[in-house]
Amino acid sequence: MRRAVLACLVAVAAATLGVSGGGSAQAASHATDDVLHVAPDGRGSACTTTSPCTLDTARDQARALVPGATGDVVVELQGGTYRLTGPFRLGVQDSGRPGHPVVYRAAAGQKPVLTGAMKVTGFTRVDAARNIYRADVPAGTASRELFVNGVRADRDRGPRDPSGFSVTPTGFHTADSSYTTWTDPARVEVVRNSGWKQMRCPLASIKPGASGGSDLTVDPACWNNNHTSVPNPSFPFNGAGLPTLDGITWLENAYQLLGTPGQFYLDQDGGHLYYVPRPGEDLATADVELPVASELVDAAGTPGHLAPLNDTDWRAVYTGSWGYSSGRHLGDLNADVHYTSTDGDSVSYTFDGTGIQMLSETNDDEGSADVYVDGKKVSTVSANGPVRLAQQALVSVTGLTKGTHTLRVVKTGGTYLLVDGFTVIPDAIASVHDITFSGITFTGTTWTAPTAEGYVDNQAGVIWDPTTRTPARIPAAVQVHRGQRVTFTGDTVTHTGTSGIDLADQTQDSTVTGSTITDTSGIGVAVGEVDDYYQTEPALMTSGNTVSGSVVQFPGQEYADAVGIWVGYSRGTTLSHNDVGYTPYSGISIGWGWGWASDCTLQAKQGLPNPCLHGTTYAGDEHVVGNHVHSVMGALYDGGPVYTLGGEALPSEFTGNVLSECIDGCNMIYHDEGSSLWNTHDNVVRFANGSLWLNLWTPSIHDDSIHDNWSDTPSYNNNGTNISLQPATVVTDGNWPAAAQAIVATAGPGTLPGAAADDDDLRVAYHGSWSSSGSRGLGDLDNGVHYTQQNGASATITFTGTGIGFLTETNSDEGDIGITLDGASKGTISADTPQRQTQQSLYSVSGLTDGPHTLTVTKLSGTYLLVDGFTLS
Template sequence: MKPTIRTAVLAAAALAATVLPAGAASATSAASAARPGPTVYQAAPTGSGDVCDRARPCSLDGARAKVRADIAGGMDRDVRVELRGGTYPLTAPLALGPDDSGRDGHTVTWAAAPGAHPVLSGGRTLTGWTRNHDGTWTAAVPAGVTARQLFVGGRRATPARGAACAASVCHATKDGLTGAVATGIARWARPTDVTAVIKVRWRNYQCRVTGVSGDVLTFAQPCWADSSSGTGRTGPSWDTTTVDSTRYTGVAWFQNAPELLDTPGEFVWNSAARTVTYLPLPGQDMRRDQAVTPATEQLAVLDHAHDLDLTGIGFAYAAYHQPDTADGYAGTQAGLTLTGASGPADQSGRYYTKPSAALTVDGGRDVHVQGADFTHLGGAGAVLQDGTQHSSVTRSRFTDLSSGALYIGDTDPNPAPQLAGTDNTVAYDTIDHAGVEYTDAAGIWAGYEAGLTVDHNTLEHLPYSGVSVGWGWNQPGAQQSVLRDNHITDNRITDVMAVKDGQHDGGAIYTQGDQPGTVISGNYINRSAYGNTERDGNGIYLDEQSSHITVADNVLTRLGYKWISNWADYGIQNTATGNWTDTDAPALAGTGSVATGNHTRLDTLPAQATAIAARAGADGPHVEPLPADLARAGTATQSATDGTATAANAIDGDTTTDALTLSGAGSWWQTDLGAVRPIDRIEIWNDATMATADVDVSISATPDFARATTVHLGGKALRPSILDHLHARGRYVRITATGTGPARIGLAEVRVHS
């Protein structure tokens, strides 16, 4: 088994503590003293000198020229470029390649100067704002810039958006959508600036309107064709999640129309006038607060660079141009898209397109990014691809990104050795609020990688999967690949598969493909698809052909569905052992897969589980305790039982089993706690068919409910719906269908907390 970072650090510490033979210490010190210090160059945002020293710092380009000259003359020491604090506005990326790389045992480092916070920025500051009579403000946008995102005072603005449009109104076909009349788009001033945002299961589509004819909307091509069924490029199984499939439920919203600009914090881009109009949040003043729109797409590109470090550098306001083109955003999975009007049959996702990133490493060797800060981005944070090997991104921060934080590796299952991603590391990074705009993006995505380490990262507030490793589903071309020996260890992943973002069929940790030697261990997963609208969203999801994976010693709580999912018989020989969770899961369906020695249906976390959770993540212990469940020891009854779905299934600690009554007026389910208890919180988990809707939840000290505390829960119960701050006392908790017609009560779990 490949050692984790933790064991490697311990080994190094043990080696350092070893007593050396007499004279060895002085010899080592002498060798260090003999090694020359690095050559240091200074760069500054306004630097223009050609000496690049403290008195005369140079530009980034000037520093690169000095480094290249040094390398060309032969390296006898390390070279270091120190960036002074401030913003470095870029109209093209900082490009570093073999000529900028270390050699002869020496390294080139681009780093923040001591105490400095340099930021490479692709943004353009908008000035000259004028106030309109309706309280909005308008500013001109520089030529060549499309204002797809806007940040005011460091805060992301929202493209003006409307309400959802159901499939019955916005009916989708291969040619476009109906609904132009009902939505009002037929009367809008600039419909061709409008984008339809559509979500189908795990996929996200964003295509621009190109025309209105009567009630029909047409869209940019090939975006709409690539979002529809029958392309032949994604395989027939993918046609079940296209915009014109039976799983399509409607348009999530239309965006970027002045007619929709009605909420503070929203903006509209006018492509004809080349202006942005913004409705400020309370307290914002456009004469004072800086407004920035991303313009430059990539900020740093390392093309076949090697022995190169980037340390302490910020990346901000990078753009992502593809969604503004005719390709639009035809999502496939995890932030990758289908582009182009034609292409080869691609059922295993070999030719899908990754999002643009602020930092791109192509074919890198021993490239190490440390202490970087990626924020306010229109696309992804960093991409390491095209056979990048022995490289790392560590102790860096990713926050407020339109797409995913990190993309590691590629989509070819069997690349040439020089194009295979091997022995890369993502460790001690913090990822918060990625996938803000493209909600199908994963926090960390890795394709066909070998020897990848994803260790001690903190991921939180994400719309879809947290960590996704592997690719290819069950397609023939992907059944034997370079995937192997990957380690997903000691990460803290919280608040992912966010319900508000409407993405389904993912997990906090998600895998695909046969990955012999791969280990998922020591992770703390809390709140994945918690509060979902259906039974969906897993803790650890061994999807499709995931095989030969060990899942051990993880702690998983507050999950919308299974703590582990290995649903396909062609996902083989997986092992789950020693995990701790507050729910359960059906037996693993994978051929030869086993689950043994797991601690399930917990209503509190034992000390051993708490210790595992406390060690996880990049930023110290953050463990949310499980409150004791008073209902677990109670006695459950219901108005009438449907088959084997008995009342006790709702207090068995397993959210994958259901209680279900027969249909009837006033159907009810209740539990007797055995004694009067203080009750402050009740969790109600709907069943598989989402049968429970519009109910009264009553708490009473007596079985007749003569003096009960009753709260009405309108609409469908979620997984879970939470009734909090009840400040009640009672022995009996009853859930009753309201209304005059027949109804059923279906419950996966009811939890009662004091």
């Protein structure tokens, strides 16, 4: 089976990189490697096993070893906790060589943990009635996260969807006057979940209302960004400004809200951490971790992030009879351009850097221009084309000596020359490259910007900078900027107040393989950017990256719009055989730009209000293959397990995926606005729970081929253009044909690690009429169950091991369950109890022969049978 083969390959790779295996095998495979040794308490410069050094010292020594190395240069991390106050930085000078990377790996059999958290001790109980404990931390300590014994604690919050609030011009009013007694109201945050967005704003004040009650005034700048004037530049940056902060889902971060076990409040100014322990937690011995660093690894090439500047930038000098047009609504950057119809007119732009690009428009009434750099003609370009295309990189100059240069573009032909913007390349294009991280755990980060500025959401973890109102993203614990051949294999990123791993700023040929990214406040793994759609230079494109064989679960634990895997504009990205699950919004989101790349006819058919916002992107050749995406849409709406957006310049493939367990507001295969050139085939859709198996809702979705899919629901929607659509083969009662079963058997990364199999584990097969329910908040394993009301319906798990236990819920509406192990009846158990109890182990067996076994549970009586999961030995 593919699972076994993949497991062997991962094991071989891990052994090769020193994650596991005996010392002799490791020495043999790295006979020519240079190895440096580090430890949490390392010192000096020897960097040996007996005298390890610090991580920074080893990095500097590795830098010197690379030029003369005959093999890899290895930095081997001994086990233990490495507490970082800032990111471990790697630059171009820290790169390896093609085929021989600089490898940062765990020592054999050991677990190095890089954390940005401080350990908190010394708790005393200060409020017996509410069971509140307090510990001192340095005054000024800022954090939005806390983890106790490896479990995320929530910032204290009020009840969900509180009643009695009305919107005012400056925030909210309630007749309840108790809010005016809250201390430090400027630390309080109002949170709103609406549609596909989560919005957050700090309060400015809480004061008595003119006629009583309480007036909650929201920070004015955040209120403007999230309510009064939501950013809405439209294509290619977003599709719509709505929804807005027009209500309260909950209030957060007030001392007066404390009292719920597992919640905390940080008095930043006073230097006090307050916490209400969960049952069984002893704060005298508990591991309490308060993240204070925002980033753990920063591997950065040059230049950094590139974004276009508008044609009105002060450095642009227009000579001749130029005009200026704003509000054209034709897709221009900032909806404006400079233009001339006179040959000989010129635009000059003086900049410091190594290159520059000029954005223009192509159309049939535009013509040629000569390009000069520092007074020397370097090329002639043409803006003539059969259709209007906005924001085209008409001029692209790279490779200049770093310094001050002047670009001059002179109109020489055609009716018009338009100038729409400039992108300055400040430094040489040089990647940080050939670096590997293996077997390392990254944990304990926080992102404090929303505390002061709020969270101004666009979609899927892409936000608006609250000051510039330009696109931004949640920062990641592990960031790669302009990387090439940067590899993460067998790593773990967990318990972060940020995103997990970000392959940013045109990173290329880099991989996340066999890794686990879980419990992140933001996105699990991010690839690419949202503002480089216009690129024509291959060196300035995100391309060739892979996320494979990895587990990405529980993203968006603070920012609910975040997704498991996010891909912006990219070329040749592969997302293969990952397990992505338990997401508050979509599982995988790939693409950007909405209908930007769809032509004007299709935009008109969609009924868009503007004449046409039409340009091009370099995205395409994407491969979404063999993933298991499940238990999605736990908090927001209008997404799905895999969500595509915007146009592709090259054909892309969507195949072999298992998409299951929609919680709410799903479209199971969701090719959204502008999605094009997708070949979507041989996917299995199950437990859609009333959702469409396919949604192509508008004419700007075009030229997709959808065929040979299987679904347990027949419902779909096709309003796309030039769609080749074969309806899915509809399967009932879990009677999946052999071809669909083969897809299920090979989807995901293989058997997941751990001593439990959740109810949505691919090893579990459901026969009969079953549904799933997620985000129940009742204490289920991973917060969800499968359930049936049909007597005779069964669930079967095939596993390898020596024992198994069946987890279910007991309640007064549940009844008898038949148990069969390896084809033999093991009798009947009952789930009938007076009160609801979750995660109940009603049947278990141990001492089995180590090998494959099959357990079946069958509903015999009662109203419901629930499957919550299985414990495995």
